[in-house]
Amino acid sequence: MSTPANPSSATPPAQEPAAVGGSAILAWLYVGIPLAWGVSQTFIKALALFK
Amino acid sequence: MANDSLLDRSRTIAGPGYNRWLVPPAALAIHLAIGQAYAFSVFNKPLGSLISGDVNNPAPDDWTPTQIGITFSIAIVLLGLSAAVFGKWLERVGPRKAMLASALCFGGGFLIASLGIHLHNIWLLYFGYGFVGGIGLGIGYISPVSTLIKWFPDRKGVATGMAIMGFGGGAMIGSPLANNLMNHFKDSAPQGVAPTFIVMGLIYLLFMQFGVWTIRVPADDWKPAGYVPSTEHNDMITTANVSADNAIKTPQFWLLWVVLLTNVTAGIGVLETASPLVQETFSDGAMGAGRGVTAAAAAGFVGLLSLFNLLGRFFWSSASDKLGRKVTYAIYFGLGILLYALVPTLGHGLQLTLFVVVACVIISMYGGGFATIPAYLSDMFGKYQVGAIHGRLLTAWSTAGVLGPLIVHTLHEHAQEQGLKGAAAYQNVFYTMAGVLVIGLLANLAVRPVKEEYYEKGPVTIEAGGH
Secondary structure (H helix, E strand, O other): OOOOOOOEOOOOHHHOOOOOOHHHHHHHHHHHHHHHHHHHHHHHHHHHHHO | OHHHOOOOHHHHEOOOOOOHHHHHHHHHHHHHHHHHHHHHHHHHHHHOOOOOOOOOOOOOOOOOHHHHHHHHHHHHHHHHHHHHHHHHHHHHHOHHHHHHHHHHHHHHHHHHHHHHHHHOOHHHHHHHHHHHHHHHHHHHHHOOHHHHHHHOOOOHHHHHHHHHHHHHHHHHHHHHHHHHHHHHOOOOOHHHHHHHHHHHHHHHHHHHHHHHHHOOEOOOOOOOOOOOEOOOOOOOOOOOOOOHHHHOOOHHHHHHHHHHHHHHHHHHHHHHHHHHHHHHHOOHHHHOOOOOOOHHHHHHHHHHHHHHHHHHHHHHHHHHHHHOHHHHHHHHHHHHHHHHHHHHHHHHOOOHHHHHHHHHHHHHHHHHHHHHHHHHHHHHHOOOOHHHHHHHHOHHHHHHHHHHHHHHHHHHHHHHHOOOOHHHHOHHHHHHHHHHHHHHHHHHHOOOOOOHHHOOOOOOOHHHHHO
16 A cells, blocks of 8 residues: 655645635636536426435 | 637746635636546436427437447546546646636537537437537546646645546536526427537536636646655655656556456446335335335435545545545445445345445445545656646546446346345345455555666656656
């Protein structure tokens, strides 16, 4: 078996550049909204299994 | 000059301060679109009743389910082939040009197919959705992978898991979208299918443009702030680079090919049988009048599996960053063997709740297998041409797409001929798939570090990747 694969040392969050800026939020919304819609439609369909 | 093109790789190198968290949504914009392929079955009945106009009563000249099913098979085969063929080209020209090619092929494939539907010419449907669209699938699938690995050397599994999760999510969007559009257009064209294909082709073509124009590649010397590559030696994570041409000469590549093949083949065993399996195993006859699983509940079961397929892609791939890729695949196979072997017992015992839980875990590992493999390849072969290597490995997916259904249908039909019903009619399918996973487990255990003779000598440049 291999040893754990994490190749990095601990990364202090303060040293990261702004991980989520305004444009990143908009970008995530662009893909997140349709994905959330698709997931909700599937979830509603899946509820039939528990009725 | 090629260097002047906005599509050129040199024009996509990120400047200082570029937020790497813009890259996963760019990748998702591609994968959410092409993931629609897994929802193609939503067109089966409408396409099979274009002449009669009645999904329950096809005309003699209507396309048969087998004819229609070939469309999806062509698309999946072309996915693997085009990923293998265009992988090195992608590494050379960069993700933007590849994503644009994918969008044009995938969206254009819908448009060509719509003409085929309008003319009731199945060859045009095959050419459009299957051939042209399939090429778009293959290029699109691998287009963001190596870029993500380069942006997230500290979280390779998380990054590729996010993108490949999108492929699972694409079907969840594509299916209700198609149903809504066909309902909207039902009075203007037979079953509303042809205009639905036109609209979906245009929607996907536009939607994917976000990925095309947002994607950036990091500069060669870029590293995440504060990231220090581990000095702790780990044989299973190379610091060297292996070219795509050399990778396929190594036993590691073919062992991982078997790993992907077996994981996908077994997963298809569940996906192919999910709806009839749950209905026949937990029928009214077995459970008592009015207590059996209905067709609507079975559809809900399939939906639930889709959700776990999606979640598993992100969860397991992210977990592999901590656990290690080899251990993660050992879990897929080890736990998978136990759970596959358990399914018939749960069916015989009418343990519906446990049966559903087990199926969901199985499918989460099926999705996880897809999402973890790019990081595994990067660990073994380096990031130099990991996109091209991944593309070549995806031929295993195409093979599983043929092999999995073949095993399932052959064994199930044989059981039916012997008069077996309910859970008994499926037990050999699951025992066989457990055996398939044993092969995958052994292949994974046999994976060792790549020998130095396959390493690239001296420094490598990305631009040299395609030469």
